[in-house]
Amino acid sequence: MKKINPGAIVFSISLLGSSIQIHAAESDHEQHEAHVHGEAQLMIAVEGDALEIEFHTPAMNIVGFEHRPADEAQIQAVESAIGTLKQPDLVFSIPSTAKCEPVSIEVESPLAEHAEHAEHADHDHEEETHSNFTGHYHFRCAEISHLEKIDIKLFEQFPGTEVIEVQSISKRGQQKIDLTPGQSALEL
Numbered sequence: 001m002k003k004i005n006p007g008a009i010v011f012s013i014s015l016l017g018s019s020i021q022i023h024a025a026e027s028d029h030e031q032h033e034a035h036v037h038g039e040a041q042l043m044i045a046v047e048g049d050a051l052e053i054e055f056h057t058p059a060m061n062i063v064g065f066e067h068r069p070a071d072e073a074q075i076q077a078v079e080s081a082i083g084t085l086k087q088p089d090l091v092f093s094i095p096s097t098a099k100c101e102p103v104s105i106e107v108e109s110p111l112a113e114h115a116e117h118a119e120h121a122d123h124d125h126e127e128e129t130h131s132n133f134t135g136h137y138h139f140r141c142a143e144i145s146h147l148e149k150i151d152i153k154l155f156e157q158f159p160g161t162e163v164i165e166v167q168s169i170s171k172r173g174q175q176k177i178d179l180t181p182g183q184s185a186l187e188l
């Protein structure tokens, strides 16, 4: 793991009306969010019957590269990763007794946009940049009182993920915890 871009800024994310502030590395003037390879950030908010989860993770953790896909195999890798991330059952283990159903799922990466245009891309050398995958999931849970923990399966799906910095808001209040492959469950 290596640090990129010194300095720090704060960006806010609003989940269910609650504001969680995340300290992130400074973005450079090209608007690429700096990040640390191996680390991901995840926000979870539980309120009423709603469960909202958002994560940001370096593309390095997901597909092993961050430049625009350069060949068919890399295009396939990006599409496959997006396909996996769009299936919340593959990414999160949510107790079935909580009866949570996804209402909306958004998964984005600039690499996916690049993939669509890769065949037309020129092959000039580009500056090294950093790219992320982000996911935003919104569930409604019929029995949300049974939602006592969530197991984060990003580690299993994407072994490049070494640590996930989680911030959550739930009936337990606000928590901040680092999850690892050996301890991937968050108590809510």
Ligand SMILES: [Zn+2]
Pocket: 035, 037, 058, 060, 066, 129, 130, 131
């Ligand atoms: Zn990077």
